[in-house]
Amino acid sequence: MRYGVVVFPGSNGDHDALMSVERGLGLEVVPIWHKDTSVGDVDALLVPGGFSYGDYLRAGAIARFSPIMGAVSEFAEQGRPVLGICNGFQILTEAGLLPGALLRNANLAFSCKWVHTRVETDRTPFTRGIDPGTVLRLPIAHGEGRFFAEPVQLDALEANEQIVFRYTDEWGMESEGSNPNGSSRHIAGICNLRGNVVGLMPHPERAYDALIGGDEGLRVLGAVVGHFMPMAAV
Amino acid sequence: MTDEQSTRNEARRRTYLAEVLVSLKPVVNDPQGLAIRDGLRSLGYDEVEAVRAGKYIRVTVDAESPEDARGRVTRMCDQLLSNPVTETYEIQLTPLADH
Numbered sequence: 001m002r003y004g005v006v007v008f009p010g011s012n013g014d015h016d017a018l019m020s021v022e023r024g025l026g027l028e029v030v031p032i033w034h035k036d037t038s039v040g041d042v043d044a045l046l047v048p049g050g051f052s053y054g055d056y057l058r059a060g061a062i063a064r065f066s067p068i069m070g071a072v073s074e075f076a077e078q079g080r081p082v083l084g085i086c087n088g089f090q091i092l093t094e095a096g097l098l099p100g101a102l103l104r105n106a107n108l109a110f111s112c113k114w115v116h117t118r119v120e121t122d123r124t125p126f127t128r129g130i131d132p133g134t135v136l137r138l139p140i141a142h143g144e145g146r147f148f149a150e151p152v153q154l155d156a157l158e159a160n161e162q163i164v165f166r167y168t169d170e171w172g173m174e175s176e177g178s179n180p181n182g183s184s185r186h187i188a189g190i191c192n193l194r195g196n197v198v199g200l201m202p203h204p205e206r207a208y209d210a211l212i213g214g215d216e217g218l219r220v221l222g223a224v225v226g227h228f229m230p231m232a233a234v
Numbered sequence: 235m236t237d238e239q240s241t242r243n244e245a246r247r248r249t250y251l252a253e254v255l256v257s258l259k260p261v262v263n264d265p266q267g268l269a270i271r272d273g274l275r276s277l278g279y280d281e282v283e284a285v286r287a288g289k290y291i292r293v294t295v296d297a298e299s300p301e302d303a304r305g306r307v308t309r310m311c312d313q314l315l316s317n318p319v320t321e322t323y324e325i326q327l328t329p330l331a332d333h
Contacts, residue, residue: 058317094317101319103258106265148262148320182263 001228003029003221004042006072006088008063013049013085017205021046024208024218027225034066044081044125044224045072047088049141049203059102059144060090069095081125081224082197086142089189089199098192098199099157100149102142106182110143114213115180117165117188117202118172124164124195125227126220135172136165136216138202140180145201147183147190154184165189165200249330250295250303256316256323257288291315300327 005017014031021029032039039045053062063069076082076097084092092098105111119127119134149157157163165188169178174186181201189200204217258264264286271285293310297303307325316323 057314061314061317093319099319101317103262103320104265106263108265108269146263150261182265 001027001043001225002041003027003044003046003224004032004039005029005046005048006032006034006039006068007048008034008050008052008066008091010052010054011048011050011087013087013203013205016203017046017048017085020205020208020217020221024215025222025225032068034063034068037067037071039068039071039075043228044083045075046205046221047072047082047084047091048205049086049088052087052091055087055144058090058094059087060092060094063087063091064095073097076192076197079194079196081227083126083221083224084197084199085203085205086140086145086201089201090144092197092199097197098190099153099162100147100187100190102144102201103146103148104144105142105146105180107180110141111145111180112139112141113180114139115188115202116168116170116172116178117200118168120163120166121161121191123161124191124198125224126198127164128223129226130219130223133172134219135168135170136202136204136219137170137207137214138204138217138220139206139213140202141206142181142201145181145183147187147201149184154187157187157190158185160193162190162193162195163187164191164198165202247296247298250297250300251328251330252293252295252303252307253326253328254291254293254307254311254315254323255288255326256291256311256321257286258320259322262320288321294330300329303327 166186191198204220207214207217267286274282
């Protein structure tokens with residue numbers, strides 16, 4: 001299978017994404033420039049982190065007008081796997097591919113540290129084969145990562161099994177101290193109703209080798225392999 | 235439309251200034267506003283009860299009528315200038331020079 005990484009002006013997680021897929025997973029991966037209008041021959045898309053268009057107006061608000069976004073939406077509507085990381089998550093919410101919004105952190109700080117996230121569902125291509133309840137140690141680096149949705153929408157997300165990752169402590173317990181940005185109900189990542197589009201604030205692509213502090217991000221990026229080759233996942 | 239009608243319509247067109255105020259919905263926590271409030275209190279302004287921060291955007295538009303201008307800017311707010319998930323907006327419209 002082959003990954004595609006969408007590159008916007010201001011993306012800074014694109015090279016991490018390319019490296020993690022190529023070196024960490026040993027899979028084929030190609031960059032896709034934001035001015036392209038086709039994603040080409042790829043099986044899964046990754047919308048990386050950074051500060052696309054300088055975060056002007058709102059984080060992710062301008063990137064959604066890039067020529068490539070039409071093809072990204074089409075790819076998503078076909079039910080194919082799309083993963084938005086950090087600014088990529090913000091872009092997918094602004095583009096209406098994921099519900100909710102990401103707001104300024106509640107603690108008046110840009111948070112850059114390792115956190116623990118609990119996998120809540122294995123129904124998405126990026127958590128396939130990962131037992132719900134599994135705790136992954138991943139880095140975060142964001143100033144606007146506080147997930148927000150109205151309570152009624154949050155209830156719907158829970159009822160529809162759309163919450164994919166929650167911030168917890170290392171034992172998988174939710175506590176105030178383990179929520180790094182004040183996200184509603186400790187939400188770190190969600191998916192669309194169908195489950196094929198996933199967004200999360202933590203950076204799995206920055207955790208692909210023990211040498212750089214951890215490699216548990218590979219479980220997220222690699223889960224999609226099982227989505228295409230069910231036998232390989234076992 | 236005849237040329238004559240078109241000329242009359244053209245004559246009514248003018249430029250409007252739309253001042254758009256974008257605010258976070260009341261239910262949304264505003265840490266930026268809280269930080270400003272605390273700063274003001276640190277300066278001794280103990281009377282400050284609450285602060286909420288938003289955005290001010292000026293859009294000048296060419297339109298056929300005030301209703302037309304307001305309608306267009308409302309759509310701009312819904313599609314880009316605000317995020318309907320977290321924000322609300324107000325539009326103040328002022329006619330500028332005739333064409």
